[in-house]
Amino acid sequence: MPRLIDKLDAAVGRTPALLDDVDYLRCGPSPSALIAPNGRYAAGWYERWDGALNLDATNAFDMAFQRWFHFTLDAGRYFLIFHIADLHRAANTSISIADKETGQFDHVSLTRLPPAADVVVDEPHRRFEDPSTGSVLWISDDDAELRFSIHADHLHLVGVGRRALGDPFVQVTRYQRGRGALQWYGNWALVHGVMVRGDDITPLPTGSLGTYDRTLGHQRGLQSWNWIALAGEARCAQSGAITTIALQVQEDRDDARPRVASRKHVLWVGDRLHKLPDARFDYAALDGDVGATTPWRVASARRGPRWLDLLFTPGFRRRDEKSLVVLKADFRQYYGRVDGSVHVDGSTWNLEGVFAVGEESSLEL
Numbered sequence: 001m002p003r004l005i006d007k008l009d010a011a012v013g014r015t016p017a018l019l020d021d022v023d024y025l026r027c028g029p030s031p032s033a034l035i036a037p038n039g040r041y042a043a044g045w046y047e048r049w050d051g052a053l054n055l056d057a058t059n060a061f062d063m064a065f066q067r068w069f070h071f072t073l074d075a076g077r078y079f080l081i082f083h084i085a086d087l088h089r090a091a092n093t094s095i096s097i098a099d100k101e102t103g104q105f106d107h108v109s110l111t112r113l114p115p116a117a118d119v120v121v122d123e124p125h126r127r128f129e130d131p132s133t134g135s136v137l138w139i140s141d142d143d144a145e146l147r148f149s150i151h152a153d154h155l156h157l158v159g160v161g162r163r164a165l166g167d168p169f170v171q172v173t174r175y176q177r178g179r180g181a182l183q184w185y186g187n188w189a190l191v192h193g194v195m196v197r198g199d200d201i202t203p204l205p206t207g208s209l210g211t212y213d214r215t216l217g218h219q220r221g222l223q224s225w226n227w228i229a230l231a232g233e234a235r236c237a238q239s240g241a242i243t244t245i246a247l248q249v250q251e252d253r254d255d256a257r258p259r260v261a262s263r264k265h266v267l268w269v270g271d272r273l274h275k276l277p278d279a280r281f282d283y284a285a286l287d288g289d290v291g292a293t294t295p296w297r298v299a300s301a302r303r304g305p306r307w308l309d310l311l312f313t314p315g316f317r318r319r320d321e322k323s324l325v326v327l328k329a330d331f332r333q334y335y336g337r338v339d340g341s342v343h344v345d346g347s348t349w350n351l352e353g354v355f356a357v358g359e360e361s362s363l364e365l
Helices: 002-011
Strands: 044-046 065-075 078-086 091-099 105-112 127-130 135-139 145-152 155-163 169-174 180-197 200-203 209-218 222-236 242-252 264-269 272-275 280-282 296-299 307-323 328-344 347-364
Touching: 065 127, 065 135, 065 180, 065 222, 078 127, 078 135, 078 145, 078 347, 091 145, 091 155, 091 307, 105 145, 105 307, 169 264, 180 264, 209 222, 209 242, 222 328, 242 347, 264 328, 307 347
Parallel strands: none
Antiparallel strands: 044 169, 065 078, 065 209, 078 091, 091 105, 127 135, 135 145, 145 155, 155 180, 169 180, 180 200, 180 209, 222 242, 222 347, 242 264, 264 272, 280 296, 296 307, 307 328, 328 347
């Protein structure tokens, strides 16, 4: 199992505490293939992805391969998170519905082990299907249209979306032992959709904004991260103009092995994508078991041409723990509002009360 190998490597000093050997701040053209001739992932930040997905050329072992399609949607009174994940030795289909007014959750997470771990993904990794629940997540070849039909017990989400806020962010991140991952972060707006909870059927507001994360690759056995995602409106401090922005910021936590300085600090202002040089999560735990925390400061260490300084105040939270033979997971999600500023292209954009989701999570596989 990758987690056992990675724990042993870390214990004997074979895994560095930090990998910082790739320039993830320079955006370049797509490489011709995901796996380079030396068998390693072709790491970098790319304008788009046109390369071959030659996964059979990797030096990484097969059992480390994982892929997932993960969505958020800020739909009026409700905030939705849903995904399908193929974790090689396990599969997961999940729906979370948070009521922003009451803090109440409706959540179902279905984890299945072989032989029931039967997620089917097409060759371009654009269509994720879970036959056991009849769930499908799909994105078109040009990233312009999304469709979802996802089902978990009494919860159902069905709808169509379109790309919002410009092109997706594309990055290949390299890990140890020949491992790595290709990842797309993007944004979408709902064209039409419906939410079903038992006998309750609720139309979702057209134009609702969300984010997505589509990932494939050979992952580390010891994963630990912070992440925050939002899509909403901001006002320009200089002109007073209002525009739509979105961001996703992810950082490895100290117990990831190895930690990777992947600099996935991504911001869209209108249709323009920016990567911020640095960002850090700073908060304190108030209750280690339940997971209560102080407000989170998500900020750049320096104020140069591009920076952010945000305060995320969790209003409510949920925790999903699993300890199975093949995996150990502790997912802690926090829901609340973000205030603060981002600065790019000589303009400062102020956010007031934009709803967001944050994570403090770990996964061992």
